[in-house]
Amino acid sequence: MIRFLTCLFCAGPVAAQDLSFPANAQLAAEVSTVETSYELPIAPWADGSLPTQRIEGDMTQQAWRIDATGLSSLQLLRPLREQLGNAGYSVVFECDTRACGGFDFRFATPVVLPPAMAVNLGDFRFLSARRDDSAISLLASVTADAGYVQVILVGASESIPRVVANAANNALSPLAGQPDDLEQALDQVGRFVLPGLQFATGSAQLVEGEVPILDTIAAYLAAYPDRTVALVGHTDSSGSLDGNIALSRRRAGAVLERLVTDYAVPRRQLEAQGMGYLAPLASNLHEGGRALNRRVEVIVTSTER
Secondary structure, three states, X not given: OOOOOOOOOOOOOOOOOEEEEOOOEEEEEEEEEEEEEEEEEOOOOEOOEOOEEEXXXXXXXXXXXXXXXXXXXXXXXXXXXXXXXHOOOEXXXXXXXXXXXXXXXXXXXXXXXXXXXXXXXOOEEEEEEEEOOEEEEEEEEEOOOOEEEEEEEEEOHHHOOEEEEOOOOOOOOOOOOOOOOHHHHHHHOOOEEOOOOOEOOOOOOEOOOOOHHHHHHHHHHHHOOOOOEEEEEEOOOOOOHHHHHHHHHHXXXXXXXXXXXXXXXXXXXXXXXXXXXXXXXXXXXXXXHHHHHOEEEEEEOOOOO
16 A cells, blocks of 8 residues: 655645645545556547557555535646646646536546445546656546545556545635635636625614625626626524525625625625525534534626626
8 A cells, every 4th residue: 555645725835745635524435556557648539449558557446435515526627737746746637527427437437336436427526747757647526525635656667656534634625616706716617606705693683884895795796797696695504494595695685785886886786696505615513514504605607798
């Protein structure tokens, strides 16, 4: 079995060859083989075949489960890609679901069997990378209950990084992978959770005072006057569904009215909706998850760039 080091999801620079998962990740399966070969995908499935490059050496295949709901495959893969770059790897090929070749791609390359590894054929991402004579591939996917990442490492044992779940890392949540930039988030993830909003307990009244994120939304809509957005309120699961839907819609409406009144955003660019507790980011079984679920998001409703 090969050795592993630290830091796939933590921030900042990492030591050479250190790769680690967040605190809420679990190693669900691992198989190690000495002196073998792996067909590393280097292009999408096309014309009935998958282009690959043969890599020889010791191989370890792992499946990792990240216990969090509401993740995207991009949120799983992006920090891994960044750390591979920090460890000296160059990306050979990267693709997303259909661009990979969908069903055909997934079944043309080795994947750990369920339940250790789950691949949602409607949302997965793949990346292959090389450094000298070693190679790594990552397959990330999400289900309604968790995120999954398969890692395949091939090469001389001493040249391959270690991979661990690092208790010092923060647990990965849907917000951990959200880009800080609103425009980038809307472009890449399709939504942005608005930070800094404060409502009176059980009320839809937005607390008075400056809210920097509203300046950002106003500037975004001024820069793209033909775009429209929906403000979508969400709650935790305390109380009835009908009551929570009504409360979440009123909170989204309060944000809309503040944007129109204080930031001169044209009303035609905005709408307010409420989902109640039907779209949680995290488990409602603990206060930390309930706090994440109480939020207002902005999504782009325009279909033209």
